[in-house]
Amino acid sequence: MSQIENVSRRRFLTGGIIAAGALVLGGRYYRKLSGGKLAHDTNADHATLHPSVYLGIDPDGTVWIVASRSEMGTTSRTTLPLVVADELDADWKRVKVEQALGDSRYGDQNTDGSHWIRSFYDTMRQAGATARLMLMQAAAKQWDVPATECESDLHVVVHRATNRRAGYGELATAAAKLPVPKREELKLKPKSAGRYVGKGQVSYDLEALVTGKAIYGMDAAWTAWCMPRWSTRPFSGAK
Amino acid sequence: MIQLKVNGVEQSFDGEPEMPLLWYLRDVLDLTGSKFGCGAGLCGACTVHVNGQATRSCLTTMRDAAGKEVTTIEGLDKDGLHPVQRVWMEINVPQCGYCQAGQIMQAASLLNSKKKPTDQEIDEAMAGNICRCGTYQRIRAAIKAAAGEMT
Numbered sequence: 001m002s003q004i005e006n007v008s009r010r011r012f013l014t015g016g017i018i019a020a021g022a023l024v025l026g027g028r029y030y031r032k033l034s035g036g037k038l039a040h041d042t043n044a045d046h047a048t049l050h051p052s053v054y055l056g057i058d059p060d061g062t063v064w065i066v067a068s069r070s071e072m073g074t075t076s077r078t079t080l081p082l083v084v085a086d087e088l089d090a091d092w093k094r095v096k097v098e099q100a101l102g103d104s105r106y107g108d109q110n111t112d113g114s115h116w117i118r119s120f121y122d123t124m125r126q127a128g129a130t131a132r133l134m135l136m137q138a139a140a141k142q143w144d145v146p147a148t149e150c151e152s153d154l155h156v157v158v159h160r161a162t163n164r165r166a167g168y169g170e171l172a173t174a175a176a177k178l179p180v181p182k183r184e185e186l187k188l189k190p191k192s193a194g195r196y197v198g199k200g201q202v203s204y205d206l207e208a209l210v211t212g213k214a215i216y217g218m219d220a221a222w223t224a225w226c227m228p229r230w231s232t233r234p235f236s237g238a239k
Numbered sequence: 240m241i242q243l244k245v246n247g248v249e250q251s252f253d254g255e256p257e258m259p260l261l262w263y264l265r266d267v268l269d270l271t272g273s274k275f276g277c278g279a280g281l282c283g284a285c286t287v288h289v290n291g292q293a294t295r296s297c298l299t300t301m302r303d304a305a306g307k308e309v310t311t312i313e314g315l316d317k318d319g320l321h322p323v324q325r326v327w328m329e330i331n332v333p334q335c336g337y338c339q340a341g342q343i344m345q346a347a348s349l350l351n352s353k354k355k356p357t358d359q360e361i362d363e364a365m366a367g368n369i370c371r372c373g374t375y376q377r378i379r380a381a382i383k384a385a386a387g388e389m390t
Contacts, residue, residue: 002275023346074334074335075334139255206328206333207338209339210319210328210336210339211313211319211324212273212311212313212340213272214336216274219271221269224279235262238257
């Protein structure tokens with residue numbers, strides 16, 4: 001090699017950020033171009049109980065949580081959904097995290113500035129608390145007891161006085177018929193009651209990361225897309 | 240026509256013989272687990288096995304790979320449970336994960352040739368694999384744990 005160019009860390013990172021950002025923006029424009037047809041709806045959108053754009057619960061007990069930001073290597077794709085799961089009292093093993101594409105309904109999706117926990121912590125908690133309250137209300141209605149006497153435990157609602165319990169999946173359909181509670185009605189769990197946050201959970205993508213299955217910006221490919229790029233040799237040394 | 244085996248499957252390639260193996264793996268075979276980092280053999284993200292040896296696929300041409308057996312992270316174990324991958328999960332080694340396919344392939348190659356590497360041997364073997372997240376301590380711990388598991 002005749003010349004070694006010093007690529008600074010900052011320049012190297014910029015390339016990665018642009019690649020990841022392109023994914024998010026790409027989804028946005030795809031949606032516009034396809035005439036508003038929601039080709040990139042999430043499974044959460046189609047779940048039985050769907051009180052927030054960030055989550056959905058199916059009758060089989062699957063909890064879909066939407067990671068609305070790009071994963072940039074700080075495990076935001078795990079941490080933010082974990083906050084939702086904690087507030088929902090969901091069993092993390094029954095949570096499926098899905099990646100959102102660019103869409104204004106998620107609010108700010110810029111993945112920069114190291115602020116997404118600060119900016120979205122409360123939003124994530126509210127999403128989880130909303131679903132939890134609706135599940136408790138549904139159970140209370142079913143059992144004909146005051147909702148205030150119901151509490152959540154891992155993926156179930158319990159009524160201790162009568163020793164009754166019902167799984168989140170079983171309650172999803174009934175809960176979906178209730179009005180979505182207002183923010184003021186939500187009662188957030190005290191931090192000490194959390195199961196996951198601050199307890200050293202591993203990345204949701206751990207297995208994908210060690211088997212080469214994780215998809216990074218550079219790995220994404222759309223066969224039907226025209227990808228603009230500058231004209232250059234396909235690789236160094238090619239004619 | 241270049242013949243080679245990738246993850247146990249016979250492949251033939253009639254393109255430019257100077258094309259880097261990494262390009263072929265990622266763009267032609269869609270095996271995107273091996274990463275492009277520097278394209279100059281400086282970072283180790285593209286490490287695969289060529290005839291069992293850890294090799295930088297960004298600097299290996301298709302001509303060099305002719306007749307060889309190439310193994311990528313996707314083919315290291317059919318269930319993704321090679322001892323190195325298993326301990327990598329147990330010890331929770333990766334953070335962002337971008338360099339980890341290369342790290343794992345390098346570590347697996349080291350353990351094939353040295354059953355019980357010392358700290359110094361680990362550091363020497365892994366010196367060409369750079370991790371921007373700084374997971375080096377966990378990598379070293381994982382290699383030691385894997386050494387115990389590989390019999």
